[in-house]
Every structure is written in structure tokens, then in C-alpha cells.
Amino acid sequence: MAISSTRPHALPDLRRVLVVGGGGREHALSWALQRHDAIETVWITPGNAGSDQQALAIAETDSTALIAHCQTHSVDLVVVGPEAPLAAGVADALRQAGIAVFGPGAEGAQLEASKAWAKQLMREAGVPTAGHWAVTSEADALAVLAEVGRPLVVKADGLAAGKGVTVADTIEQAEAAIRDAFAGRFGSAGSHLVLEEQLQGPEVSVFALCDGERMVLLPPAQDHKRLLEGDRGPNTGGMGAYAPAPLLDAEGLEQVRRLVLEPTLQALKARGIDYRGVIYAGLMLTDAGPQVIEFNCRFGDPECQTLMPLLGPELAQVLQACALGRLDLAPALSIDSRCSACVVAAASGYPDAPRKGDAIQLSFSSKTNRQLFHAGTRRDANGELITAGGRVLAVVAQGDDFDQAFAAAYSGLNQVQFDGITYRRDIGHQVRSSG
Numbered sequence: 001m002a003i004s005s006t007r008p009h010a011l012p013d014l015r016r017v018l019v020v021g022g023g024g025r026e027h028a029l030s031w032a033l034q035r036h037d038a039i040e041t042v043w044i045t046p047g048n049a050g051s052d053q054q055a056l057a058i059a060e061t062d063s064t065a066l067i068a069h070c071q072t073h074s075v076d077l078v079v080v081g082p083e084a085p086l087a088a089g090v091a092d093a094l095r096q097a098g099i100a101v102f103g104p105g106a107e108g109a110q111l112e113a114s115k116a117w118a119k120q121l122m123r124e125a126g127v128p129t130a131g132h133w134a135v136t137s138e139a140d141a142l143a144v145l146a147e148v149g150r151p152l153v154v155k156a157d158g159l160a161a162g163k164g165v166t167v168a169d170t171i172e173q174a175e176a177a178i179r180d181a182f183a184g185r186f187g188s189a190g191s192h193l194v195l196e197e198q199l200q201g202p203e204v205s206v207f208a209l210c211d212g213e214r215m216v217l218l219p220p221a222q223d224h225k226r227l228l229e230g231d232r233g234p235n236t237g238g239m240g241a242y243a244p245a246p247l248l249d250a251e252g253l254e255q256v257r258r259l260v261l262e263p264t265l266q267a268l269k270a271r272g273i274d275y276r277g278v279i280y281a282g283l284m285l286t287d288a289g290p291q292v293i294e295f296n297c298r299f300g301d302p303e304c305q306t307l308m309p310l311l312g313p314e315l316a317q318v319l320q321a322c323a324l325g326r327l328d329l330a331p332a333l334s335i336d337s338r339c340s341a342c343v344v345a346a347a348s349g350y351p352d353a354p355r356k357g358d359a360i361q362l363s364f365s366s367k368t369n370r371q372l373f374h375a376g377t378r379r380d381a382n383g384e385l386i387t388a389g390g391r392v393l394a395v396v397a398q399g400d401d402f403d404q405a406f407a408a409a410y411s412g413l414n415q416v417q418f419d420g421i422t423y424r425r426d427i428g429h430q431v432r433s434s435g
Helices: 024-033 049-054 063-072 083-087 090-096 115-125 138-148 171-182 250-270 303-310 315-323 402-413
Strands: 016-021 041-046 077-080 132-135 153-156 165-167 193-196 203-211 215-217 226-228 232-235 240-243 276-286 289-296 339-346 370-374 377-379 385-387 391-399
Touching (some): 016 024, 024 041, 024 049, 024 303, 024 315, 024 391, 041 049, 049 370, 049 377, 083 090, 115 132, 115 289, 132 138, 138 193, 153 171, 165 171, 171 193, 203 303, 203 315, 240 402, 250 276, 250 289, 276 315, 339 402
Parallel strands (some): 016 077
Antiparallel strands (some): 370 391, 377 385
């Protein structure tokens, strides 16, 4: 009874926010949160060169230092961006210290941190997904492959920075991927594998903002994982994205809510998990309906950069309401009806061995319909902007249609220069008339 009597009847003041992470996703989140009029300060840690004076020098998994900052500066909300600190239990530690956090605890983060755990949960919940085998040794994996007699998708069970999946075209490719994983290619993340039946159909990403009981769905997005044009080359963390993906209309999105997201949230709840954060469903739209390829426990990158400009200033309070378990108190989230396009500028050598330290020249002019989000950037000792990661910058733009949005994004990309700059010129080819 004591708990129910202290439940708020309105959301508390929201003035100071801390975003945890240092990539393009976190830069976009901090930008979006600052659009709320009542917010005075948005810190970001460890941030990047786009974070200006609000960046802190706290590691994203340093719970003790994060709590100290929140307590010293009366932080009203923490938004945890990446999967690694979530899987490490950073949200748990902050909540135990009485701090409102948007992001699941370590148990809920297993949706992403263990593909085998997520598959078991989907099976229990009746969520449609590909048939699979969870294996813990190379011998077992090769035995499954031999018994099945056809190429399978090979996935590292743990976190592998979005690069632990091989969609094999031949049995030989699947066998090589299995041997590579158990040889240590993905470290401990590849010590267990999930082998999956291959599905056929277009892929789409759906994001649900959850408070443990309720959810708000964002417009569907589609990203481009392959490095090279024509969807060729190695998998990356993502070379670009667009939203809303016309693959799912309003009726299709409701079907995903009903068949995938609500059963998943209920299955988490049945396990005693109070899931407050993003459920990101990576889906394949097959002839038999939507099937889950994988779940993630955070916003996608670069889908987040693509979506944030479409979301209204109420987003900050929606995330706060999720963190407090009171989405019923949140204002309605307004969503821009325009199209949004994102193109990533990556470093030479990405994704295997990205080169760092190249000087970046920007003559970029931000506009109301165009944004530049930093990812792998930093300042050197002289204050010069240099590359510091695989995906360096993301140019995002909005338009009345996808042709307008992508024209504006690629125009902005022409104002970004560094040695070895790598980007795809066919992002959004599915929806561009010139694609």
C-alpha cells in the first residue's frame, strides 16, 4: 500500500539530464532532449567532439562516478545509450541509488546480450522467429550444420558490436564462420553460438519505448548494414538509414505490436523483469508474416539519428515517464509526418581496421531540416577535429518525400571532408525514385 500511495500523479520537474555513451546515437539523443523547453542542461559522457562543453570524462560503465555526478548535480533523468553498460548493470546501480533511468537492468538487457536467452524467451512468449540451435562448442555446431545440410545464419551469442552475424550463402561459409567464432574472433561473445534457419524478406526496425507495463511505438526504420553499394561487402554497425519505412503501414505496425512487442514485454514481466527502456525488434517481413531476427535493448545506430528529428519535444518527458514506470502520465509524443534520411561517413578501413587521426574539415551548415551528428570524432591537443572511430559522422535530413530528404543529406555530406572518407551513395535506394 505504501508504494501505491506514493505514486506520482504528475511527472516531476525535468531540468537536468545525463546521456551515457559516446557515439552518434548519444549525440542525437542529447540533441533531441535539448529541444524540451524546461531542460536546462544535458550532459553526455564520455561524449565525442560534437558534445561541446557538456561532455564529461566518465566511462560509460563507471557506475560509482555516474552516481556521484547525478547526486552532486541533482540529475533528474539518465538515458543510457549503448548496450554494453546496460548489460553490465549500470542502470541497476543507478536505480538502486534512487536515480530515474531510461534503460533496462542487466537482466532485461539479456534480450540483446544473449541471443540464446532471447530465443528461449521468444519461444515461451510465442513470438514468431526463425528456428534455431544454441551450441557451446565447435564440434556441436559443426554437427548441427552437417545434420541440417544447408547454410545457416551463424550468430555470436554475446555482444559483438553488431558484427557477430554471418548470413552464409554456402555450407562452407557457415563452417568457416563457426570455426572463426570458436577461434576467438569475437572474444568471449563467440564462445557460445546460435545457429538459425535463414528467413527471406525485407528487414525493418521497430522501436518500442517501454515503462514495464505500457509502450509507445516509434515510426519504423530501415538501415543498411553492408559496407558497399548494392548491399555488398562486410556487415557494419550501419551505413545509413531512413524512416518511416513504408514496409510497415499503421496496420502492419499494430500487427508487430500485437504479435511481437506486447508478448515480449509480458514475458519479461512474467520473469520478474521490470523493463524500462527501448525494445528494438529487428524484423524480417516474410510471406508468413513478421519474424524477429533479433532484439536489442537500446536504440539502433544509425536509426536513432534518423528518427530523433521526427520526434517532438515531448520525447524527454516520455523517456522520463518510462524511467518512472508511469507512461500513463506522459504527454502524447508528436511525430513529424515528413521523411528522414541518414548517411554515415566512415573512416578508411572500416569495419575491420578503421584508421584514426585524420583531420576533418567541416563547412557544414545546419538547417532546420538538416543535422550533423558526431560519432567517432575527437579534438587533438591543438583543438583540431580528427577521426577517432569507425563511423565518424552522420548527416541527417528531412523532406516532404525521400528524394528531397536524401538530396539534402547528400548535399550536406559534400560539406564533410577527411582522408579516406567512406560512404554509400545508394542509401535509401528502396525508396528513392533515383535509387
